[in-house]
Amino acid sequence: MTDQLKVLVTGAAGQIAYSLLYSIANGDVFGKNVSVSLILLDIEMMQEALGGVVLELQDCALPNLKKITATCNVQEAFTDIDYAVLVGAMPRRQGMERKDLLKANAKIFKEQGKALENYAKKSVKVLVVGNPANTNCLIAATCAPSISKENFTCLTRLDHNRAKAQIATRLEVATSAVRNVIIWGNHSSTQYPDVRHATVSVGDEAKPVPLVVKDDAWLNGDFITTVQKRGAAIIAARKLSSAMSAAKAICDHLRDWHFGTPKGEWTSMGIYSNGSNYGVPENLIYSMPVKIDENGYTIVDGLEIDDRSRVRMDATANELLEERNEAMKFLSQSD
Numbered sequence: 141m142t143d144q145l146k147v148l149v150t151g152a153a154g155q156i157a158y159s160l161l162y163s164i165a166n167g168d169v170f171g172k173n174v175s176v177s178l179i180l181l182d183i184e185m186m187q188e189a190l191g192g193v194v195l196e197l198q199d200c201a202l203p204n205l206k207k208i209t210a211t212c213n214v215q216e217a218f219t220d221i222d223y224a225v226l227v228g229a230m231p232r233r234q235g236m237e238r239k240d241l242l243k244a245n246a247k248i249f250k251e252q253g254k255a256l257e258n259y260a261k262k263s264v265k266v267l268v269v270g271n272p273a274n275t276n277c278l279i280a281a282t283c284a285p286s287i288s289k290e291n292f293t294c295l296t297r298l299d300h301n302r303a304k305a306q307i308a309t310r311l312e313v314a315t316s317a318v319r320n321v322i323i324w325g326n327h328s329s330t331q332y333p334d335v336r337h338a339t340v341s342v343g344d345e346a347k348p349v350p351l352v353v354k355d356d357a358w359l360n361g362d363f364i365t366t367v368q369k370r371g372a373a374i375i376a377a378r379k380l381s382s383a384m385s386a387a388k389a390i391c392d393h394l395r396d397w398h399f400g401t402p403k404g405e406w407t408s409m410g411i412y413s414n415g416s417n418y419g420v421p422e423n424l425i426y427s428m429p430v431k432i433d434e435n436g437y438t439i440v441d442g443l444e445i446d447d448r449s450r451v452r453m454d455a456t457a458n459e460l461l462e463e464r465n466e467a468m469k470f471l472s473q474s475d
């Protein structure tokens with residue numbers, strides 16, 4: 141494993157980045173033995189604020205942090221990077237759906253997809269966070285045809301963590317006792333948080349979550365809608381979208397992608413669908429359960445999908461197909 145990494149974070153003067161950068165720079169994501177060069181990209185207007193973030197990172201006196209580059213220059217930002225954490229995008233406000241951001245944010249991911257194609261290492265691993273995350277990720281992947289589609293992922297780990305926490309709270313157990321929840325589909329209110337295959341540790345035994353919860357009405361009702369609408373609930377309360385929990389989820393996603401998932405566990409990631417898993421259409425970024433090792437991720441296969449799940453999985457795929465149609469219109473427009 142390499143002992144030096146070049147990590148780009150976009151939207152670096154924004155609120156998620158403010159909660160994220162310390163953990164990356166401190167070695168909590170890529171390990172304490174790796175020195176990290178951080179590249180911080182934000183738009184020109186934000187350079188003064190970004191300068192302040194640099195001052196603070198310097199003042200943290202972190203031994204792992206080899207170099208910090210703050211820039212609004214896309215070529216400088218994307219050159220030779222190992223990881224691209226694409227956060228920079230407009231967040232939604234109260235009353236909006238995430239897909240309402242597509243028009244504003246598609247051009248960012250078109251430009252950054254091209255920059256990945258032209259300047260990044262071909263092995264670069266890309267995590268798209270900016271909303272609508274799945275479709276922005278598809279846009280970036282489409283604009284970077286020489287980079288493997290497997291290297292493009294979007295963040296659904298926040299939804300995964302939310303699902304886990306809801307079950308743990310309900311059962312009054314630690315979140316670490318709950319394993320193998322799944323988020324299927326879009327990072328939107330159509331996502332399907334699925335605990336049919338999840339387990340909870342009771343003593344030495346891992347028991348199926350539905351058997352321990354013993355409340356199918358809750359699992360098929362309020363549990364699902366709470367996870368689906370959690371982002372909106374946070375916006376309503378904070379008048380700002382989630383940042384601390386988003387940053388934590390980004391760290392979890394990157395750490396698992398870099399080091400692998402724990403034995404016997406899977407996680408949820410928005411990944412490229414080639415059309416051969418769980419009836420998900422080809423050429424979508426769709427969240428699925430994956431296990432990760434030194435060879436990359438593999439989709440957990442063979443999980444039984446019941447009729448109710450099928451309907452939910454198709455509904456979120458249909459929303460992604462609609463978003464893709466919109467996105468392709470933006471891609472066909474000249475710059």
Ligand SMILES: NC(=O)C1=CN([C@@H]2O[C@H](COP(=O)(O)OP(=O)(O)OC[C@H]3O[C@@H](n4cnc5c(N)ncnc54)[C@H](O)[C@@H]3O)[C@@H](O)[C@H]2O)C=CC1
Nearest residue numbers: 151153154155156182228229230231269270271273295386
């Ligand atoms: N997938 C997920 O689970 C989550 C996604 N999000 C999304 O992440 C995005 C960022 O959220 P926040 O940090 O709260 O927003 P923010 O508004 O605090 O920060 C966004 C930053 O991106 C910058 N930016 C805009 N265009 C850029 C470009 N072309 N290149 C580089 N930087 C650019 C802005 O100047 C700003 O500093 C939003 O789209 C939000 O909806 C937020 C939480 C969870």
Ligand SMILES: O=C(O)CCC(=O)C(=O)O
Nearest residue numbers: 232238271371372381382
């Ligand atoms: O909900 C949003 O639009 C922004 C934040 C987000 O994606 C989330 O909290 O899940």
